[in-house]
Amino acid sequence: MRRTIRPGLVNGLVLAASRVTATALVILLIGMMPWLSGSSAEYTILRARYAELEATPENLALVRAELGLDRGPWVIFWQWLTGLLHGDLGSSWITGEALGPGLFRSFSVSLTLMGLSLVVALLVVALMLIRPMRDGLRFRPNRGSGLGSAALSSLPTFLLGSLLLICFAVWLGWFPPYGWQSIRYAVLPAIAMGVPTGAYFGRLLSDAVAGAWSEPWVRTWVLGGVPERSLGLAVLRRAMSGLLSQVALSIVALTAGAVAVEQIFAIPGLGRSMLGSAAAQDVPAVQAAMVLLLLLAAVVGVLAAVGRWIILGPALRGGAIPVPRPAAVGTRRTGVTALVAAGLLGLIIAAGLPRDPYAADHERLQAPSWGLPLGADASGRDVLARVAHGAVSTLGVAVLVVAATFVIGILVGLCGRWATGLIEVVNALPTLIVGLLVAAVTGPNWLGAAIAVAITAWAPLAAHTADLVAEVRARPYIQLQPLWGVGKARQLFFGVLPAVVPTIGRHAVLRLPGRALELASLGFLGLGAQPPSPEWGLLLSEGIDYLERAPWVVLAPALALVLASVAAVAASSREG
Secondary structure (H helix, E strand, O other), rough: OOOOOOOOHHHHHHHHHHHHHHHHHHHHHHHHHHHOOOOHHHHHHHHHHHOOOOOOOHHHHHHHHHHHHOOOOOHHHHHHHHHHHOOOEEEEOOOOOOOOOHHHHHHHHHHHHHHHHHHHHHHHHHOOOOOOOHHHHHOOOOOOHHHHHHHOOOOOHHHHHHHHHHHHHHOOOOOOOOOOOHHHHHHHHHHHHHHHHHHHHHHHHHHHHHHHHHHHHHHHHHOOOOOHHHHHHHHHHHHHHHHHHHHHHHHHHHHHHOHHHHHHOOOOOOOHHHHHHHHHHHHEEEEHHHHHHHHHHHHHHHHHHHHHHHHHHHHHHHHOOOOOOOOOOOOOHHHHHHHHHHHHHHHHHHHOOOOOOOOOOOOOOOOOOOOOOEEEEOOOOOOOHHHHHHHHHHHHHHHOOOOOOHHHHHHOOOHHHHHHHHHHHHHOOHHHHHHHHHHHHHHOOOHHHHHHHHHHHOHHHHHHHHHHHHHHHHHHHHHHHHHHOOOHHHHHHHHHHHHHHHHHHHHHHEEEEEEHHHHHHHHHOOOOOOOOOHHHHHHHHHHHHOOOOOOOHHHHHHHHHHHHHHHHHHHHHOOO
C-alpha cells in the first residue's frame, strides 16, 4: 500500500529548507562584507594601530597583508566561516582583540532591554484590548479607528527617549540619565522602545479580535451556553494565531533597531556597538554582530512556531493557519478625523511653502510669534517653511518605499512557507548596516536611503501575506474551485488576492510612519538626505539638542509626522 506523507511533515521540511537556504545566502553575504562594502579600511586601521607611521603605499600594503585582505575573498571567507563554526567570532581590525567576549556582553544587554521593552509593549496591548473584548462580549463590534495607537506608533523612539530623559531624569531626577548598572537604568529606554511597539501591535491585535467576534462560530458558542471567559480566550487564540509571526519579527527588530535609544541613554548594547564598529570600518565586528542577530532570528522563529503549535494544535496538521479577517470598518468619526488631520497638515504645508526654508534671517532659536508661527531653528531659519518643504521629500519618499515594500511583500508572501526563512533572515538585518553598504555604492543620498529601507522593510508584510494566503486557500469555496474548472491563475487573481490585498494594503499604510522614521534615522547618520535639506528626520535630529531650551524646533516636525500618520491610518480604516 502506498504511504501518504503527512502535510505537517511536509510543512516542517519546507520551513527547514527555507531557513537553511536563506541563512546560507546571508552568511555568504556577511562573509563577503570586506569586499562588498566597497570601502578601504587600511588608512583607518593604520591610524588606529600605528599612529606614528605615515600613510605611504608601502605601509598601507603592510596593513592589508596583516588583515589578510591580500589573499582574496574566498580564502578569507573560508577561514572566517570555519572559525565561526568553531565558535570564533574573529578579531577586531582596530584593537586586534577577540570579539566574542565584548559582543556577548553587548548582546546580553540588548536582550535584557528587548525583554523589558516587550513587557511595556504587552501592557500597552492589554490596555488597547479592553474595549474590543468588552464590546465583543456585548456583541457590539468595536468600530474605532485606532488613531491613538497610530499617534503613539508614529513617535520617533529617539524623540520619545529624549523627552523621557529630560522630564524624568533631568527635571524630576527619578531615574539615572545614562549608563547600565541596574534595573533603574533600563526603565526609560524600555518605555521609549516599548510604547510605539505596543501601540502598533495593539492596533493589529484589536483589529483581529474585532474580526474574530464577528465570525459565525462565536454566535454558535453563545447559543450553546459557553461561559464568557472561555469564549474570550477562544477569540484571543483565534486572533493571535495569525499575528505570532509579526511578534517574532518585531522581537528581532527591537534588538537590531535600538541604536538611537542606546545612543541617547549611553547603553552598551549591540546596536550601539554595531554603529561604532561601522563608523570605524571594523568589518569583523560588524560581521560578528550580524551573526548574533541571525542566531536570535533563528531562535525566535522556532519559538514562534512552537507558540503557533500550542495555540492551534491539531489545526496545523492540515497545513491551514486560521487567521481572522480584521474588522477594519470606518465610521463617520473616522472619516472626520482623517479630514481634520489631513486639513491641519495641509494648512501647515500651504502656509509654509511660500516661505524660504533656507534663509537664515531670523534670530537663533527665536520663539514662535505671529510673524514666525513655529519659531526659528538653531541657524535662524523659519521652522514653518522647513516643515512645509520637508513634507514633499519626507512623505513622498516614504510613500514610494511603502509602495515598493507592498509589492515585494505580496510577491514574496505568495511563496508561502518557502519564503519563511528569507523573511526571518531579512528582518534580522539592521537597516543601518544595509544603509552603510548601499551608501558605499550609491553615495549618501535619499535614493540610497530609500533602497536600504526597502530592502529590509518588506519582511513583515510578506509574513502577514503568507498567513492570510494560507487562511484564504483553506476556505471551502476556494478549495472547491478546482472542481468547478477554475485554474490556479484565475483562483489566485480572482479568489485569493482580492481577499488578501486590502488587508495588506492597510498594514502597509500602518507602516508608513515607521518607514519615514527609518529614512530619518539614516539621514541623521549621514546616509540619507543631506543638510541643509528640510527633511523631517533631519529637522528632528538637528533640533534634538535644543529640546529643553527651544522645544518648538522638535515639536513642529514631530506634530507633522503624527498628523500624517493619523490621517493615513484613519483613511485606511475608512476604506476598509
